Amino acid sequence: DAGVIQSPRHEVTEMGQEVTLRCKPISGHNSLFWYRQTMMRGLELLIYFNNNVPIDDSGMPEDRFSAKMPNASFSTLKIQPSEPRDSAVYFCASRRAGGSYNEQFFGPGTRLTVL
Amino acid sequence: AQTVTQSQPEMSVQEAETVTLSCTYDTSESNYYLFWYKQPPSRQMILVIRQEAYKQQNATENRFSVNFQKAAKSFSLKISDSQLGDTAMYFCAFMKESGGSNYKLTFGKGTLLTVNP
Numbered sequence: 001d002a003g004v005i006q007s008p009r010h011e012v013t014e015m016g017q018e019v020t021l022r023c024k025p026i027s028g029h030n031s032l033f034w035y036r037q038t039m040m041r042g043l044e045l046l047i048y049f050n051n052n053v054p055i056d057d058s059g060m061p062e063d064r065f066s067a068k069m070p071n072a073s074f075s076t077l078k079i080q081p082s083e084p085r086d087s088a089v090y091f092c093a094s095r096r097a098g099g100s101y102n103e104q105f106f107g108p109g110t111r112l113t114v115l
Numbered sequence: 116a117q118t119v120t121q122s123q124p125e126m127s128v129q130e131a132e133t134v135t136l137s138c139t140y141d142t143s144e145s146n147y148y149l150f151w152y153k154q155p156p157s158r159q160m161i162l163v164i165r166q167e168a169y170k171q172q173n174a175t176e177n178r179f180s181v182n183f184q185k186a187a188k189s190f191s192l193k194i195s196d197s198q199l200g201d202t203a204m205y206f207c208a209f210m211k212e213s214g215g216s217n218y219k220l221t222f223g224k225g226t227l228l229t230v231n232p
Contacts, residue, residue: 033218033219033220035220042222042223042224042225043206043225044222045221093160102210102218103150103162104220105162106159106160108158109158109160111158
């Protein structure tokens with residue numbers, strides 16, 4: 001199994017630009033999570049999908065952030081317009097319903113730098 | 116809301132020795148899961164060990180074991196025979212047993228462990 005795939009691995013952009021992060025969960029997993037990691041706030045959940053439906057988006061910082069999951073094998077996290085404080089590592093994770101101990105499998109992350 | 120506290124921002128240990136990382140949590144839930152994740156310099160999040168709150172027996176995975184004290188809301192990680200490859204950031208995480216609705220992980224701030232040769 002290829003694991004959770006995220007692209008790009010690194011993204012450098014200028015303030016005001018639109019940024020789109022992509023995630024492909026593990027095949028057969030029905031839950032998908034987007035986390036953000038910063039030095040100040042640590043790892044925090046942004047949004048969580050179950051069977052392609054957003055369940056909990058309480059962690060999405062503001063309207064500049066949006067996430068979609070058009071099908072079971074693809075999700076995007078979009079920031080428009082981006083700001084320097086959005087610089088962070090963004091992780092995608094997936095989970096299989098009924099999986100042992102509710103384990104979440106993480107992707108390698110996307111390091112975003114907004115100048 | 117749940118909170119997870121890791122009181123040791125950094126720790127170091129000599130190769131082959133034993134080290135214990137601390138974690139406490141606050142919750143009103145009775146059923147939940149606890150995890151330790153490892154994040155090496157590669158940035159990949161790797162599950163090290165997990166514990167179900169209803170199980171009294173402490174989980175073990177090879178050189179890794181936990182000391183789960185439910186009443187004290189404590190979940191420490193012991194690494195025996197430390198190896199250079201254990202150098203990483205270690206995160207304690209909590210997930211409530213929600214009956215099928217929300218599998219959100221709440222993380223502590225992490226402990227940076229350095230294993231010295």
